[in-house]
Amino acid sequence: MSNIEEKHSTLETIISQRKEKIKQIKELGVNPFSYNYSVTHKNNEILENYDKFENKEVAIAGRLMAIRKMGKASFANVTDSTGKIQLYISKKDIGEDKYKLFKILDIGDFVGCKGIVMKTRTGEITVKVLELELLSKNIRPLPIVKEKDGVLHDTFSDKEQRYRKRYLDLILNPDVKGTFVKRTKIIAATRKFFDEKGYLEVETPILQPIYGGANARPFETYHNTLGMNLFLRIADELYLKRLIIGGFDKVYEICKNFRNEGMDKSHNPEFSMIEFYEAYVDFNYMMDLVEEYFKNIAKTLGSLEIEYDGNKIDFNKPFQRISMFKLFEKYLEVDISDYGKEELIPLCEEKNFEFDPKWNYGQFIDALFGEFVEKHLIQPTFVTDFPKEISPLAKTRRDGNEKLVERFELFIGKEEYVNSFSELTDPIDQRKRLESQAKLRDQGDKEAQIVDEDFLQALEYGMPPTGGVGIGLDRVIMLFTGQTSIKDVLFFPQMKKENE
RNA sequence: GCACCCGUAGCUCAGUUGGCAGAGCAGGUGACUCUUAAUCACAAGGUCGAAGGUUCGAGUCCUUCCGGGUGUACCA
Structure with a gap:
């Protein structure tokens, strides 16, 4: 043979x-x-x-x-x-x-x-x-999944396979479909909410010659005909503001952003946000609107009380609105509202908190907040009084406190969902702030922002007072579908190449 | 980035102290006219994630790498 x-x-x-x-x-x-x-x-x-x-x-x-x-x-x-x-x-x-x-x-x-x-x-x-x-x-x-008396046997459970072959996951794990149907419902309800408020849905470039609007590292690409480098947007903020300058009163965009940084349970390199901007309002107005938005989504999905990651979240009550410094007082047991960097350094030492002596005041506050406060913010909480250094696009507080800006973030279940400010409209101040970002960049901060001359020029023509908001939609979807990994609310999460 | 865990048949999983690679399902052949994780019989199916090393002998021990998960850090 x-x-x-x-x-x-x-x-x-x-x-x-x-x-x-x-x-x-x-x-x-x-x-x-x-x-x-x-x-x-x-x-x-x-x-x-x-x-x-x-x-x-x-x-x-x-x-x-x-x-x-x-x-x-x-x-x-x-x-x-x-x-x-x-x-x-x-x-x-x-x-x-x-x-x-x-x-x-x-x-x-x-x-x-x-x-x-x-x-x-x-x-x-x-x-x-x-x-x-x-x-x-x-x-x-x-793959064969068997079922008897409602109990599934041999379920298709390998997470890697489920993410790589989502179509099989959808065929074999019926709950998965429900999560994505809810995702679509949340996006639709979001659109409806802003349409009914008189906002205009717009589209702005994903390929941008200069990226901005957030602190993050971008993806870079190249256009052959133009012979120029382009960036995938990390935020659409600066373009939406140009539209406010152009005379629209209320605009929003549901956008995919791209950030070239670490991945974990709440970060995928491409992710969805909604950003919206409204002329003649400030961040206080936006707090009301954001609160209404979250209650609206909760209601759309059936309940103002939900359970997420082991916590009961209650959307019935008015959301707490509180200064970051009140929270520091509570969880750090020190009033640091008058502290400068010089006072923060011994405090960090006393609390055994590792820091980089090169940090500026804002970076100290930001780090301390992340370490000592965030983990306590379970119920919906608007946090205000962010330092200026970490808020280069926000207006200084109107009461003359030069260290702080008019900005809030919404926290729910220890996670940040929303970032908003009274938008900085003073072109001279804005230039100064972006230039100090550029300085940070020169010192090696790869996520610091870039001076965008075209945007600054637009501001110089005059921009009305404006409130602006960004909401991480994937996280909103996670919250309302009970998922604790962003991979479970994206049909096709980013994965490394499978070896053959 | 670091730590820990996982990777065995198409799927779900066993594999003891280092001593002949196993089961159920799916698939094949045959039987069967109300089954339902259908049943019964028979036969088949493997680069044990990859590459090295230790050993008479490695799925099992060691090293490196690949992929995934979890935690942690960075992160808006």
């Missing part, structure tokens, strides 16, 4: 068997990849209105998810976008040829069937098939 037997893995064997089946199916005169099918009803309609459908004819279509053969008659489960229904298929009803076809079908195939709605002896609503059609042949075996 000189013939070398090819060693096949199970997978290769199954795929070649199914390709062989395609040949057989064609020999039976059947197209294994048909063009259309006239569906009269969805599975759930039938299951929910059995009385109406009993003994009536229906035509349904979907994917075969289980097959139980018993000789001359068989049962199968077929799943469509609404749910799973049982088929009863007997040789007597569909004829010798079609039964032969049925017998070579596999789990994963799409079928269409016309038949009579009935109940089996055990009471299960079932379509007794009279005409069976193969709509699309599967050749790669679908």
Whole structure:
């Protein structure tokens, strides 16, 4: 025997068997990849209105998810976008040829069937098939999830596979679909909320010659014809402000932003935000609007009280509004509102908190807040009184306190969801602030902002007082779907290349 | 970035002290006309994530690398 037997893995064997089946199916005169099918009803309609459908004819279509053969008659489960229904298929009803076809079908195939709605002896609503059609042949075996008494067995649970092959996750883990339907509902409700407030939805460039509006490292790309470097936007702030300067009163954009930095449970390199800007209002007005927005989304999804990551979050009450320094007083047990950098250094030492002596006042406050305060902010809380150094696009406090700006962030369940300020409209001040960012950049802060001359020029023409807000939509979606990883609210989270 | 955990058949998982790589499901063949994690019988299916090393002998121990998860840090 000189013939070398090819060693096949199970997978290769199954795929070649199914390709062989395609040949057989064609020999039976059947197209294994048909063009259309006239569906009269969805599975759930039938299951929910059995009385109406009993003994009536229906035509349904979907994917075969289980097959139980018993000789001359068989049962199968077929799943469509609404749910799973049982088929009863007997040789007597569909004829010798079609039964032969049925017998070579596999789990994963799409079928269409016309038949009579009935109940089996055990009471299960079932379509007794009279005409069976193969709509699309599967050749790669679908993972099999079994279910008994509501308990799932052998679930498709490998997170890596679920993220890389989201289509399988959607087929095999029904809850996943629900999360993404909710995602779409939240986006739609967001759009509706701002449309009804008289905001104009706009689109601004994703490819930007200069990036800005946030502190982050960008993705860089290159345009061949223009011969220039472009950046994927890290925020759309500076463009939306240009539109306010241009005379729009209220604009919003639901935008994808791109930030070239670390990834974790709440950071994906591309993510969704909504930013909105309104002329003639300040950050206090925006606090009201943001509070209304969150209550609106909660209501849309059914409840003003939710549970998230082990915490009960209550949207009924007015959100707490509190100065960062009051929070420091509470959790640091020191009033640091009059402290400068010189006083903060011994405080850090006393609290055993590691710091970089090169930090400016704002960076100290920011770091201390992150370490000692954030973890306590469970219920919705507007935090105000941010230092100027970490807020280069926000107006100085109107009461003359030069260290602080009119800015708030909304925290829920220890996470930041919203960032907002009374937008800085003074072009001279704005230039100064961006220049001091540039200085930080020169000192090695890769996330400091860039001086955008075009934006500064726009400001010089005059910008009305404006309130602006950015909301991290993926996080909002996580909150209202109960997911604690951003990967579970993105259809296709970013992954490293799989090795072969 | 650091720490810990995981990677075995298409899927879900066993694999003891280092001693012949296993099961269920799916797939194949056969039986079976109300099954439903259908059942029964038979046969098949493996680069144990990759590469090195220790050893008479490595799925198992060591090193490096790849991928994933969790925590932590950076992060708006």
